[in-house]
Structures are given as structure tokens and as C-alpha cells.
Amino acid sequence: MTWVKRNLYFLIACAVAVGLMGWAGWNLWVEWGHNEDILTKLDEQYGKLTNLNNQKPQPGTPGGKVDNIKTAQDQRKQLQGLLAQGTNFFQRILPIPNPESGRVTERDFSATLSRVIDQMQRDATNASVIIPPNYAFSFAAERSKVSFATNGLAPLSVELGEVKAICEVLFQAKINMLENLRREPDSPDDQAGLQTDYLGLEDKSITNDLAILTPYEITFLSFSSELASVLGGFAASPYGFVVKTVNVDPASSGALDLTPMDPGSAPPVRYAPPPTFVPPTPSQSADPYSSGRYGTPSVPDRYGSGPAPGGVPYRGLKGGSPTPPPAYNPAAAAAPAAVAGSRGPQIVLDEKLLKITITLDIVKLLSNEPKAAPAASKGRGPVAGAAPGAAAPGAAEVKPLAEGPATTPRPQ
Numbered sequence: 001m002t003w004v005k006r007n008l009y010f011l012i013a014c015a016v017a018v019g020l021m022g023w024a025g026w027n028l029w030v031e032w033g034h035n036e037d038i039l040t041k042l043d044e045q046y047g048k049l050t051n052l053n054n055q056k057p058q059p060g061t062p063g064g065k066v067d068n069i070k071t072a073q074d075q076r077k078q079l080q081g082l083l084a085q086g087t088n089f090f091q092r093i094l095p096i097p098n099p100e101s102g103r104v105t106e107r108d109f110s111a112t113l114s115r116v117i118d119q120m121q122r123d124a125t126n127a128s129v130i131i132p133p134n135y136a137f138s139f140a141a142e143r144s145k146v147s148f149a150t151n152g153l154a155p156l157s158v159e160l161g162e163v164k165a166i167c168e169v170l171f172q173a174k175i176n177m178l179e180n181l182r183r184e185p186d187s188p189d190d191q192a193g194l195q196t197d198y199l200g201l202e203d204k205s206i207t208n209d210l211a212i213l214t215p216y217e218i219t220f221l222s223f224s225s226e227l228a229s230v231l232g233g234f235a236a237s238p239y240g241f242v243v244k245t246v247n248v249d250p251a252s253s254g255a256l257d258l259t260p261m262d263p264g265s266a267p268p269v270r271y272a273p274p275p276t277f278v279p280p281t282p283s284q285s286a287d288p289y290s291s292g293r294y295g296t297p298s299v300p301d302r303y304g305s306g307p308a309p310g311g312v313p314y315r316g317l318k319g320g321s322p323t324p325p326p327a328y329n330p331a332a333a334a335a336p337a338a339v340a341g342s343r344g345p346q347i348v349l350d351e352k353l354l355k356i357t358i359t360l361d362i363v364k365l366l367s368n369e370p371k372a373a374p375a376a377s378k379g380r381g382p383v384a385g386a387a388p389g390a391a392a393p394g395a396a397e398v399k400p401l402a403e404g405p406a407t408t409p410r411p412q
Helices: 002-006 008-054 068-089 106-126 150-173 188-192 224-236 288-294 299-303 330-334
Strands: 177-182 211-222 241-250 354-365
Touching: 002 008, 106 150, 150 177, 150 188, 150 211, 150 224, 211 224, 224 241, 224 354
Parallel strands: none
Antiparallel strands: 177 211, 211 354, 241 354
16 A cells, blocks of 8 residues: 555556557547448449449540540530520410409409400401301300309419410411310319310319420311411410320311301301313314304304205306305314323312311420520521531530540549
8 A cells, every 4th residue: 555655646647548548449449440431432432433434435534635524514504405495485375364463353354255255256257267156265154254263263364365375376277167166174163164165074284393284175177278277387386285186077068058157247258179170072172163163063054164055056157067166164174183082180189178176285384484594596496507416506515425444543
């Protein structure tokens, strides 16, 4: 005990040193395990880097001759520019009415609906398009109402704008007759309407991560040229019209005559196919002087081109049997030889009226504000005069990805 008392401070220092050494050993063991884990992760990342370097194309060196990472970033910017240009052709159709406050009232919708239906009827008359009498363009249930369901005004205003946009394409194509237009019933007021104005329960709007797809079905009568104009109008429209199916059937005889007109309205101008050339028969073209000049075959007989007339025969000054002068027959002298087998042009296409049913979707993007806004082109196709595969306007020039191995030293 005497030694302990004399070396007390030394013993305390030794005890503290032993404790510190134990604590240091514990930390060393723990950090050694962490170091092993980090080294394992480093080996995994190095393996991925080696795999990327051995691929073709490979990342390359930042700032070097081959820098495929920057090239990929430029290509991403180009794709964003193309996406921004594509949104210009999927513009939203403005609802009718479209107040600044965004809230559609019953009074505004009732007055606007009557005005828009009347305007579309006048547009159909001006375009010589036949429509059913007093047609409401699938809004017959709402046409005579002044009170509507509160939760149905906004969907109805959107559908009214879309129906008007569809009819503008049809009237611009000058179809012969608009038979029917069907839409999705979105309002409780549609339950009291005609079933022919609405699609079935299986045809509903589809919403995905990018857009809302609203179905429509239109049935009209026209010829093939008007059908081409309708499809071209949908393709050139700035709105997202996507034609799904086109069903073409021959129209029934007298389909346009079965539709009565409103009292006091002018009869619509109906399209008629161009006249067909009827080739003449050989009997009609064999004698152009007899039948062509005089109109009837019997008239030339009065002027000497027919058989010798009866009556007193011609007598000369001397005796003997009279010798009549030879009769001149212009038909026999100038009649052209009939061409054997001449039938005229052959009729290849006989245009008939068609009954056409088109189902389409209107694509409404959830966000029409692109993140990148490069210069937008006015046409849907490539820029005029640009070579195939050229970059879009406003997009950065993109270099192709380079190939070749790159050596990357393993970090120590």
C-alpha cells in the first residue's frame, strides 16, 4: 500500500491509458468493418464503370474528343424540343361558354347553347349540308332547358366546344348530309335525352398520365372525295383529333330525299356526279350528211339523196327512151368508213353516295405548357426544304455517339 500511495498518480495514468487503448481498439474494429463495406461498394462501382467502358458506344472522356455523355444530354434537349413542338398540335378546344372567372352559370350556358346551335345550322345551310329538321347536334335534352345540374355545366360546355370544332371540319369538307353525331353523356341532364345522341356505356373517356381521350362518333353521307377532305381536315387541325375507325357502306337509294326541310328554308344545293360520256353507235355515225345535217333520216329524201322519186320520168329532146341524169348522193361520196369495234371510252369508276361512320378520340393533354419552348413550326410536317432527318428548328445540333474503348484507372 505504501508503494501505491507513493505512485498513485502513476497508477491512475496507467488505468486511463489502458482505457483509452481499449476504446481506440474498439473504434478501430468498427471502422475496419465500415472500410470493408465501402471497399466492396467501390469494387461494384468500378465494375460498372469497366462494363460501361467496354460497351459500344462508351461514355468517353468529359471534355475530350469523345464525350458521349454530353452528346446524350444534347439529344435529350432535342427530344424535349420535339415534344414541345408536338404539343402545339394537341391544343385544347376552348369550352363554350368560356367565362374569365372559370365558372359557367345556367344563364350563360342556356343563352350560348341556343346561339351556337343556330350558328351551326346556318353554317350547314351555307355549306349546302343537309341536316335533320331542327337538329340540336346531340344537345336536344339541354336545348329547351333553363335550369341545369350544377355538376354538369362544366362538362357540357367542354363538349359543346368540341362538337362545334368537329362540325366545322365536316362543313368545310362540304359533305352531303350529316345524319347523326354521338357524344359521351357527361351530365345528369343527358339521361332525359334521345339515346341516338349518346354513345354506349362502354365508350367512356380514358385518362392516363399524359392526356384525356374523349370519344365521339359521326355518321354522314358523302362521296369519296368529301371523305378524303374530312380526314384531311382532322389531320390538319391544331386540335388532337385521332381517327380510330372509318366504316363505309353504300347509302340507300333516296337517302337524301327522305329528309324533310324546315318550312320557309331554301332547298339545299345537292351534289351530282359529272355526266358520263355515251359513245355513239356505228349506225349513228355512218351517215353524217343525212342524219347529222337534217336531224331525221327522212328529210334528205326530199333533196335528192334518197332513192329516185316517182312521177313523170325525164324525157330528152330526141326520141327514144329518156335517160335520167345521174343523181348525186353526198352521203355515199363522203361517208367515212365506220371503225370496227369503236365503243368510246370505258367507264372505270361510277361514283355512288356513301354512308360513312367515323369514330374518333379528342386528345386533351393534361399540361399544355412544355418545359422547353423552342421555336414552333407552322406545319405538321418537316420544315420545307429541309433534308430528311434534319434537326427541328430551335434544337441543338446533335452529334452521333462515338464508339471506341476508353481506359479509366481504378481509384486507389
